[in-house]
Amino acid sequence: MMENKTTVINISNVSDTQLEQISKKNLLSLNLQEMKAVQAYFIKIRRNPTDIELETIAQTWSEHCKHKTLTASVTYTEIDGKKKTVKNYDNLIKETVFKVTKDLNKKWCxxxxxxxxxxxxxxxxxxxxFKVExxxxxSALEPYGGAGTGIGxxxxDILGVGLGSKPVMNTDIFCFGPIDYPHKNISGNVLHPRRIMKGVVSGVRDYGNRMGIPTTNGAVLFDEGYVFNPxxxxxxxxxxxxNxxxxxxxxGEVVLAVGGRTGRDGIHGATFSSIELDKDTEVSAVQIGNPIVEKKILDTILQARDKNLYTAITDCGAGGFSSAVGELGSECGVRVYLEKAPLKYAGLKPWEIWLSEAQERMVLSVPKNKLKELIKxxxxxxxxxxxxxxxxxxxxLECxxxxxxxxxxxxxxxxxGVPKRHLDATWIYKSVKPKAVVKSAGKDYAQTLNNLLAMPNVCSKEWIIRQYDHEVQGQTVIKPLQGKNAxxxxxxVIWPRISIEAEYPKTDIKDKYRGFAVSCGINPNFGKIDAYAMAAGAIDEAVRNLVATGAGLEKTALLDNFxxxxxxxxxxxxxxIRASQACYDIAKVYETPFISGKDSLYNEYIDEKGKSKSIPMTLLISAMAIMNDVRKAVTMDLKYSGNSIYVLGSTKQELGGSQYSVLNKTNDYTVPGLDPQKAKKLYIALNNAMNKSLVAACHDCSEGGLAVSCAEMCFAGGIGMEIALNKVPAETKSLTAAEKNIILLFSESNSRFVVEIKKGKEKEFEKALKGNIFARxxxxxxxxxLIVKGVENQVIIDEETDNLKDAWQSTLKGL
Amino acid sequence: MKSKVIVLRTAGTNCDKETGYAFKTAGAQTVDLVHINRLFKKEVKLSDYNIMAIPGGFSFGDDISAGKVFANKLIYQLSGELKKFVDSGKLIIGICNGFQVLVKTGLLDIDNEQSQTLSFNDSAKFECRWVNLKISNFKSQISNQQTTNIWTKNLPEIIQLPVAHAEGKFITRDESITDELEENGRIMFQYCDEEGDLADYPYNPNGAQENIAGICDKTGRVLGMMPHPERYIMKYQHAAWTAKELDETGSGFHIFKNAVDYIKNNL
Known part of the structure; x- marks a missing residue:
């Protein structure tokens, strides 16, 4: 094929089958309905499209850019035994996630x-x-480069929001296959989970650290469902x-491209994200990153912003120039001359220049009279x-x-012009009869606790966290690793005082101690049972993590990443659909609007037996809360001997999706439920107690339940704790003592905390919590x-905190 | 004299803002964050300042060896001015990547050959953690026998600061260099345990020889250190502020304050 040449593609008089072939051959990822809409447009304007036009439409209409599934109209049928209910959505996301924000109508958004x-x-x-991508x-094909360009x-996105924002923190959440996955099950271009993990961790490290942005929050999960598609x-x-x-x-303003040069890397990224991976997928769709180029952009963009040298900015992400320039010009129109784009090397076809997702590029709209100063x-x-x-x-749009x-x-x-989709789905409830919980596990509670602490989803992630600079910028007042033993x-909690004062020294700082907290919630194990419960649990986890750290609900915002x-x-x-509905139901009660989000669908792969499989449905909820006074923040490490330990919230027979049931393979379907009204009331009360400085330490109960939370608080602080399970508020009727012990220790019921209350402040704390479920x-x-007495008041766990710590730290140590 | 601080910036510099902020908080009259291109183009004159800081970061990506490219730029484009700066009694501090730059400029050398460097951590990876540091000439400071206490005045014997680096292992050309540094009181900070005893990993986060975390030149006016004093200016930056009583000002603050005071009293 000749270089630098644009070709015309005949679509006006071809069959439906040929249209589908054209889409497939050119990696357009457009379905027949969409190809026919394209065909109709070109028949109307009496010509055929060029390759660049077809590519531009495919990028603009990609699932990645247009979210065709979430914006589709949907008929949803629910079958619960003999009961059948039907619900129609005109536009799924607009009537769920977006609607929360609209209904709540918070002035601070x-x-x-x-x-x-x-x-x-x-x-x-x-x-x-705030944005999560x-x-x-x-990252599946080229973990180091893929993950690095992910953070880049x-x-x-943050540099390109509004007229540009200064990044002050990063958060990273990774889902990998098991690190001990058998090598024999892997073939072709697929990499072993251990190699993917190492590549991803170092890719994010080398990019994030070089950008000078602290990585202060995150999570890492392991599941067989992520082996082929992390x-x-x-x-x-x-x-x-x-302002x-x-x-x-x-x-009349000028289109200015800033930063890195354009190369052939990352072509078809947006459409590629909607294609099933298999063992032979090529790596040419992955971009190549250079953090120092991006750092230079950051340094200069903010100076230019404050001198008012441009009127709009956006980044080149998926779709490259085609998306960035197309979006900026969508309201008025735009004309570009592609031969002007600086290239890494010669030989790119015009459409490749236009579509390339080469990294570290921004597009600005610049008034002509500012151009000289800006370029200087x-x-x-x-x-x-x-x-x-x-x-x-x-x-x-003219090129x-x-x-x-x-x-x-x-x-x-x-x-x-993209045709609206209509989708149908049916959900059938599974039987949720709880299993006999003890049979498979035995009664060695201490051993079970040690095993749980060592489980990949529970164990210490210190190996990763320490490789990320979480202190740069000097504003991380509550750190990811807490207490004497991390x-x-x-x-x-980020206290952006230096960012504000260093850049705007004349700022009046009457709210000098104001900061913000960031957390996340994610649990694909709940989603294997019910995506509604997973979404509700993820929102609750993210919000209760904020509350545990001292943030209130008044100015808390959420991000969704499906x-x-x-x-x-x-x-x-x-x-x-169920997860989207849960997002609405729970966030509405918590009064926590969604402010941004992203969906990545088609995470499908062909497994080793040639079968097409989906990843576990995984909703990440990220939460951010403004804190009026960072000095009220609370960490999870135990502080002083003699202080009292309370548990807040009710523990229920909800082992479904728990780490306990994963460990013991119990196939229990009693996934944790959520009463958002009750939870909200508790969160407000706990926040009040924290604002009165009554709380010395606080930790939420999540994976591993109450037992794991208590163990973590002990070894983080390097001191012991003694608790009695018969005092824990619980809903465990008609169970044996052994079953009760298991549930109280390991059930992952939502909306619970373990708190340490300063000696002598117990009465005041109990008063602050009045009307909620809690107990000393x-x-x-x-x-x-760590000493735990069972429901019959006998000691069932008596473990040295150092041993518990060793179990917790052993899994990922020395990788 | 009034203290005028220049914080050097280049591609990949990260810690310029907080370093500048630390000097401001410590009372410096002028603090300018200046891109080195402006010095090379003579738009800004080094001699207009009396404290120079090379902050942390990954200058030029640290793609060759940490700080090497930045150091070469200083040597080849600015060496005369740099020498004049030191000779006229002014102060230089290099933190983390800045320390890596300083050792590669020769400003901290014993003789005319590079006598020490900062190599890859023994753990072979980037690590971010809080460390205990012993003020190495603390005792001699009290008896006032040394002149190399410009930077560490008013600090307790053991302080805590964060480190965050992949190439921070201090090593010397041979053992005699370490002895010479020690004899001349040029070792400023050493990694230690809570009691002040030199201890192994993770107390010594990178495997540095003699646990050395920071040294000064023979005049005591040029300081290079791997830990980040600019990240502990205020109490709430400390890793354990929720667990124990701490002063409102952090240990790092005093290092910057000492520099500002020195200029005030001596120049």
Whole structure:
């Protein structure tokens, strides 16, 4: 094929089968209905599309950019025994996740769901922008590069929100296959989970650390369902002056490309993200990152922003220039000259220049009279900036290459022309009869606790956390590792005082101690039973992690990241609908609006037996709360001998999806339920107690239940605790003593905390918690053991905290 | 004299803002964060300042060896001015990547050959953790026999600061260099346990020879250190502020304050 040549593709007089073939051959990922809409458009304008036009439409209409599944109309049928109910949604996401935000209508939401990130108010002058992205398929094929460019991409989202935001923290959540997965089950281009993990961890490390942004929050999960398709979630939060939170392009302004050069890396990333992986998938779709180039952009962009040298900015992510330029020009029109784009090397076809997802590139809209000063500023720090074209008032997307017009599409067709989908799904309830819990496990509670602490989803992630600089910028006041022995914190707290004062020294800092907390909630094991319970649990976990750290609910915002299998499969789609509905139901009660989100569907793979499989449905909820006073923050390590231990919330027979049931393979379907009204009341009461400085330590109960939480608090603080299970508020009727012990220790019921109350403050604390379910269950001892008395008041666990710590730290040590 | 601080920036510099903030908080009159291109183009003059800081980061990606490219740029484009800066009694601090730059400029050398370097951590990976540091010439400071206490005045014998690096293992050309550093009171900080005894990993986070975390030049005015004093200026930056009583100002603050005071009293 000739280089640098644009070809015309005949679609106007071809059959449906041929249309489908064209889509498949060119990796367009458009279905027949969409191809026919494209065909109709070109028949109407009496010509055939060029390759660049077809590619541009495919990118703009990709699942990645247009979210065709979540915006589809849906008929959802639920079958519970003989009862059948049908619910119709006109637009799934608009009637669930977006609706929470609309219904709650919080004044402190500055910019939601329309920019590269959501922005909420920090104080009267500043906002906080927050975004979490996924980079799953690239990380499966080339873990180091894929994960590095994942974090690089989300940082650019923050740089490209409004007129640019300064990143102040990163969060990373990874899902891998088991690190001891048998090598013989892996073939072709598929990498072993251990290798993927090492590559991903170091890819994020080398990019994030070089950007000078602290990584202060995260989670790592392991499951066989992620062997062929790992998940890599990368998130960034940034601080932005409120008067810089919006962009506005005007016709006549210049299109300026800033940063890295364009190469052939990362072509078809947006459409590739919707394709099933198999053992032979090629790696050419993965981008190549260079953090120092991006750091230079960060340094200069913020200077340019504060000098008002441009009117709009966005990053080149999926779809490259085609998306970035197309989005900025969508309201007015834009004309670009592709031969002007600086290239890494010669030989790219025009459509490749247009579609390349080469990294570290931003596109700006610049008034002509500011151009000279802006380019000078970029040059002063060795950042390349090139004029590509100009914004117009034609309402058209026009691309030229060396004098020839090769793309001319109406913006309206591009952005509104995608046919709306209709989807149907049916959900059938599984029997939720609880299993006999003890039979399979035996009664060695201490051994079970040790085993649980060593489980991959529970064990210490210190090996990873320490490789990430969580202190850079000097604003991490609550850190990911807490106490003398690096216990697992529930949330981090950032105090962006230096960012504000260093850049805006004249700022009046009346709210000097204001900060924000960030946490996450994720539990795919619940989703294997019911995606509704998983979504409810994830929201609860993220919110209770914030509350455990001292944040209130008043200014708490959420992000949703759906990683799912193919929505063409009934079970996957039904789960997606149920999870979306749960997002609405729970967040509405908590009054925690969603401000941004992302879905990554089609996480499918062909397994070793040639069978098509979906990953476990995985919803990540990230939560962020503004804290008026970071000095009220609480960590999870036990503090002083003699203090009292309380448990808050009720423990129920809900071992379904628990680490206990994974460990013992019990196939229990009693997945934890959630009463959001009760939980909210408890969270407000606990927050009040924390604001009165009554709480010395607090830890939520999640994977592994109450026993794991208590053990973690003990070894983090390096002191012992004695508790009595017969004091724990519980709903465990008609069970044997042994069964009760198991449930009280290991059930993962939602909305629970273990708290340490300062000696002498018990009465005041109980008063603050009045009307909620809670009980004093023991105290911090002067010894070094975790002592648990069972329901019959006999000692059932008496373990040295150092041994528990060793069990917890052994799994990932020395990798 | 009024203290005027220049914090050098280049591609990959990370800790310039917090380092500048630390000097500001410590009372410096002027703090400018300046890209080195501006010094090379003579838009800014080094001689207008009396404290120079090279902050942490990954200058030029640390793609060759940490700090090497930055050091070469200083040597080849600025060496005369740099020498004049030191000779006129002014102060230089290099933190983390800045320390890596300083050892590679020769400013901390014993003789005319590079006498020490910062190599890969024994753990072979980047590590971020809080460490205990012993002020090495603490006793001699009290008896006032040494002049190399410019930076560590008013600090207790053991302090805590965070480290965050992959190439922080201090090693010397041969043992005689370490002896010479010690004899001349040039070892400033050493990694230690809670009691102040030199201890192994993880107390010594990188395997540094003699647990050395920071050294100064023969004048005592040029300091290089791997731990980050700018990350512990205020109580709430400490890893254990929720668990124990701490001063409102962090240990790192005093290092910057000492520099500002020195300029005030001596220049």
């Amino acid at each position: 500055v910019s939601v769901f329309k920019d590269n990130a959501g922005v909420i108010e920090f104080n009267d002058k500043y906002g906080i922008a 996924t980079h799953n398929h690239p 991409g989300v940082i650019r 998940l890599v979630y990368c998130g960034t939060a940034g601080i932005i002056p409120k 810089k939170a919006f962009k506005k392009v005007s016709p 500023l970029f040059e002063s720090e060795n950042v390349e900036a090139t004029v590509l074209g100009e914004f117009t008032n034609t309402g058209r 030229y290459y060396k004098g020839t017009k090769i793309c001319d599409l109406s913006m309206e067709f591009m952005h509104e 216990g697992p914190g529930d949330a981090c 990683c799912w299998g193919s929505p063409n499969k009934n079970e996957q789609l039904a789960g997606l 269950i023991g105290s911090v001892t002067f010894g070094k053991n």
